[in-house]
Amino acid sequence: MTESALPTVICTVDVVLLTLQQGALQVALLRRERAPFAGALALPGGYIHAQEDADAQASAARVLRDKAGLQSPYLEQLATFSGPVRDPRGWSLAVAYCALVPPEVLAQAPLTLVPVAELPALPFDHRAMVDAAVARVRSKSQYSSMPVHLCAEPFTLPQLQAVYEAVLGEPVNKVSFRRKMDELAMLEPVPGALQGGGAHRPAQLYRVRPAYRRNLSLSARGL
Amino acid sequence: MTESALPTVICTVDVVLLTLQQGALQVALLRRERAPFAGALALPGGYIHAQEDADAQASAARVLRDKAGLQSPYLEQLATFSGPVRDPRGWSLAVAYCALVPPEVLAQAPLTLVPVAELPALPFDHRAMVDAAVARVRSKSQYSSMPVHLCAEPFTLPQLQAVYEAVLGEPVNKVSFRRKMDELAMLEPVPGALQGGGAHRPAQLYRVRPAYRRNLSLSARGL
DNA sequence: ACAATAGTGTCTGTTAGACACTATACT
DNA sequence: AGTATAGTGTCTAACAGACACTATTGT
Numbered sequence: 001m002t003e004s005a006l007p008t009v010i011c012t013v014d015v016v017l018l019t020l021q022q023g024a025l026q027v028a029l030l031r032r033e034r035a036p037f038a039g040a041l042a043l044p045g046g047y048i049h050a051q052e053d054a055d056a057q058a059s060a061a062r063v064l065r066d067k068a069g070l071q072s073p074y075l076e077q078l079a080t081f082s083g084p085v086r087d088p089r090g091w092s093l094a095v096a097y098c099a100l101v102p103p104e105v106l107a108q109a110p111l112t113l114v115p116v117a118e119l120p121a122l123p124f125d126h127r128a129m130v131d132a133a134v135a136r137v138r139s140k141s142q143y144s145s146m147p148v149h150l151c152a153e154p155f156t157l158p159q160l161q162a163v164y165e166a167v168l169g170e171p172v173n174k175v176s177f178r179r180k181m182d183e184l185a186m187l188e189p190v191p192g193a194l195q196g197g198g199a200h201r202p203a204q205l206y207r208v209r210p211a212y213r214r215n216l217s218l219s220a221r222g223l
Numbered sequence: 224m225t226e227s228a229l230p231t232v233i234c235t236v237d238v239v240l241l242t243l244q245q246g247a248l249q250v251a252l253l254r255r256e257r258a259p260f261a262g263a264l265a266l267p268g269g270y271i272h273a274q275e276d277a278d279a280q281a282s283a284a285r286v287l288r289d290k291a292g293l294q295s296p297y298l299e300q301l302a303t304f305s306g307p308v309r310d311p312r313g314w315s316l317a318v319a320y321c322a323l324v325p326p327e328v329l330a331q332a333p334l335t336l337v338p339v340a341e342l343p344a345l346p347f348d349h350r351a352m353v354d355a356a357v358a359r360v361r362s363k364s365q366y367s368s369m370p371v372h373l374c375a376e377p378f379t380l381p382q383l384q385a386v387y388e389a390v391l392g393e394p395v396n397k398v399s400f401r402r403k404m405d406e407l408a409m410l411e412p413v414p415g416a417l418q419g420g421g422a423h424r425p426a427q428l429y430r431v432r433p434a435y436r437r438n439l440s441l442s443a444r445g446l
Numbered sequence: 447a448c449a450a451t452a453g454t455g456t457c458t459g460t461t462a463g464a465c466a467c468t469a470t471a472c473t
Numbered sequence: 474a475g476t477a478t479a480g481t482g483t484c485t486a487a488c489a490g491a492c493a494c495t496a497t498t499g500t
Binding site: 379380381397421422423424426427 | 476477478479480481482
């Protein structure tokens with residue numbers, strides 16, 4: 001067996017870009033310009049460019065930048081999907097990534113937001129990728145700070161709690177939630193910044209401490 | 224940009240095969256027969272064969288079968304490693320898998336067991352793969368039944384507890400451990416089968432219930 | 447004053463772990 | 474009988490959630 005005798009494997013990346021809007025997780029889809037499945041809504045994705053990409057994650061970041069005009073949101077490798085039939089062009093391998101952004105960032109991006117609960121039929125195995133991403137986000141939200149990436153800074157604790165509740169799909173205990181956020185020591189109040197506007201006590205605004213901006217904060221137990 | 228103009232990405236799989244021996248996690252290494260790094264100890268791995276493999280996991284299973292003579296142990300996708308420098312042959316992508324087997328299975332396999340705490344220098348980025356596998360196993364052992372795959376059936380609860388303690392690197396509370404195993408409902412006693420031999424009360428032998436043989440059992444909380 | 451939400455103090459039920467006890471083998 | 478480990482009953486400390494209270498704004 002020689003290297004050159006091996007049939008080529010088609011190497012791509014796909015990004016499951018999730019955000020929160022109208023209290024529901026939404027996945028960002030893009031209308032495909034090229035075959036296969038030209039004209040269909042699908043996950044943003046593309047070939048790995050061995051000439052320029054430092055690794056598959058860089059490919060995913062490049063895809064996000066070129067196709068959605070976004071740069072460096074939270075980006076995490078999800079899983080790799082492969083096989084002879086998932087792509088009509090041949091045996092293919094796609095490294096799937098999960099990105100989380102606050103909805104404000106997507107304002108003028110050429111993306112179609114679809115609630116993950118009402119997914120249309122998707123080409124390739126993009127449905128499985130979305131399902132894996134949603135499961136991952138729900139799971140990690142139970143014991144980590146992952147959902148803060150869905151919240152534009154600065155935000156109030158009630159806002160962040162609403163994000164957790166939307167992702168988890170169930171109400172969260174206020175006292176426990178605030179205790180945990182305090183223990184995680186990941187947020188800091190913005191001095192003197194309060195969110196007013198309502199006919200009630202204004203809420204303290206918080207931001208993520210610099211040390212936690214890139215890394216998630218994990219809790220030993222739940223919430 | 225055309226498809227055919229893309230430089231080829233070298234697509235491989237690598238398997239981090241872990242077992243437990245002398246109370247410590249051990250990784251199974253294989254001496255490489257071919258360049259690059261011929262003669263060096265490395266993870267079992269190989270090219271994806273697009274002609275025959277149903278997906279990358281099938282490639283990993285094939286590598287395990289052909290190079291170690293093992294079939295269908297617990298096999299889970301870990302992560303994908305990629306980039307221009309990890310392999311001297313060029314831009315490469317390796318899907319890493321984690322396999323768990325009881326030590327008895329490796330009896331006559333042509334593998335070198337090395338404690339993960341005393342890893343030698345490894346070629347490629349195999350060190351990062353081993354680290355990722357060990358971290359995954361330690362993490363999942365805290366809330367799932369994963370370690371049962373390191374135990375040959377049938378086993379006693381004290382034996383299984385020792386496996387958990389070896390993986391986690393810390394003692395486990397006996398009462399809590401048995402409560403959790405009971406709650407997970409994943410084990411069933413082998414009727415009338417007791418493990419004697421010592422100068423003390425014999426222990427009940429257990430096996431994994433068929434429904435849980437392939438799937439892990441997860442606990443909402445720890446242990 | 448009132449309404450509405452932010453934020454906190456405290457109580458209680460649940461759960462994990464510590465400890466001590468019983469059970470059952472072999473010597 | 475003595476010893477060693479298997480297996481269980483029970484107490485306690487830690488923790489998550491429920492509830493109720495105070496705080497602070499706009500109307």
